Amino acid sequence: MSTIKKQLLEIKNRISSAVKKYDRPNHSVHLLAVSKTWPSNLLREAAMAGQTSFGENYLQEALVKINDLADLDLQWHFIGPIQSNKTSDIAKHFDWVQSVDRIKIAQRLSKQRPIELADLNICIQVNIDNEISKSGVSSANLMAFAEQVNQIERLTLRGLMIIPAKTDDPEKQRAAFKHVHQLFTQLADLYPTVDTLSMGMSDDMDIAISQGSTLVRIGTALFGKRPTPAPSGQVH
Numbered sequence: 749m750s751t752i753k754k755q756l757l758e759i760k761n762r763i764s765s766a767v768k769k770y771d772r773p774n775h776s777v778h779l780l781a782v783s784k785t786w787p788s789n790l791l792r793e794a795a796m797a798g799q800t801s802f803g804e805n806y807l808q809e810a811l812v813k814i815n816d817l818a819d820l821d822l823q824w825h826f827i828g829p830i831q832s833n834k835t836s837d838i839a840k841h842f843d844w845v846q847s848v849d850r851i852k853i854a855q856r857l858s859k860q861r862p863i864e865l866a867d868l869n870i871c872i873q874v875n876i877d878n879e880i881s882k883s884g885v886s887s888a889n890l891m892a893f894a895e896q897v898n899q900i901e902r903l904t905l906r907g908l909m910i911i912p913a914k915t916d917d918p919e920k921q922r923a924a925f926k927h928v929h930q931l932f933t934q935l936a937d938l939y940p941t942v943d944t945l946s947m948g949m950s951d952d953m954d955i956a957i958s959q960g961s962t963l964v965r966i967g968t969a970l971f972g973k974r975p976t977p978a979p980s981g982q983v984h
């Protein structure tokens with residue numbers, strides 16, 4: 749069995765044990781393979797082992813892989829910071845954008861979404877540790893922001909994405925995730941299209957699942973330690 753296939757099985761087992769342990773419904777947590785910095789052939793291996801959704805942070809390298817793997821039926825999620833001049837390629841080549849935190853960006857994605865494609869799935873990135881990270885909408889502004897996004901055509905509001913501040917304290921982590929889950933529940937009550945809470949990465953997926961995550965974004969635990977440093981200001 750290939751290493752990727754083994755790792756994929758192991759992560760799926762970790763997800764299903766957490767789902768059982770925390771009394772979550774079966775199949776309520778999806779796995780997004782975060783493939784930034786890894787070459788197309790490795791993603792192809794993961795796809796051959798059954799993985800269908802991939803998350804990318806850097807547009808240029810993502811476009812190469814999307815093109816290389818165009819023969820496969822895959823879903824692509826953009827999960828990195830978005831500059832205005834990149835929205836056109838994102839709108840053309842991705843199925844989901846999880847890192848929306850400015851209305852101007854949402855409007856551009858809407859205008860640039862090609863007519864022949866389905867509406868673009870959107871998660872709003874929330875920032876509950878305000879002073880620590882610059883990306884994301886604060887919890888105070890979230891509901892007003894969501895109302896605006898929900899009105900923009902060609903976009904479907906699907907939920908929230910959170911990258912919590914790094915901490916070694918599992919209780920702090922749990923509290924942060926719990927807070928985001930409360931915001932998610934409020935949002936889902938208002939908007940029927942909202943069904944996705946994107947939280948949890950390689951190191952904190954179990955806690956995230958315990959607090960209601962519906963999508964975990966896993967890089968390192970699947971592909972191994974990333975070979976090159978990420979550009980500054982980005983999760984590595």
Ligand SMILES: *Cc1c(COP(=O)(O)O)cnc(C)c1O
Nearest residue numbers: 782827949950965966967968983
């Ligand atoms: C890199 C990245 C991940 C994956 O992190 P790992 O710790 O490698 O699992 C998840 N989400 C975002 C937004 C990322 O940038």
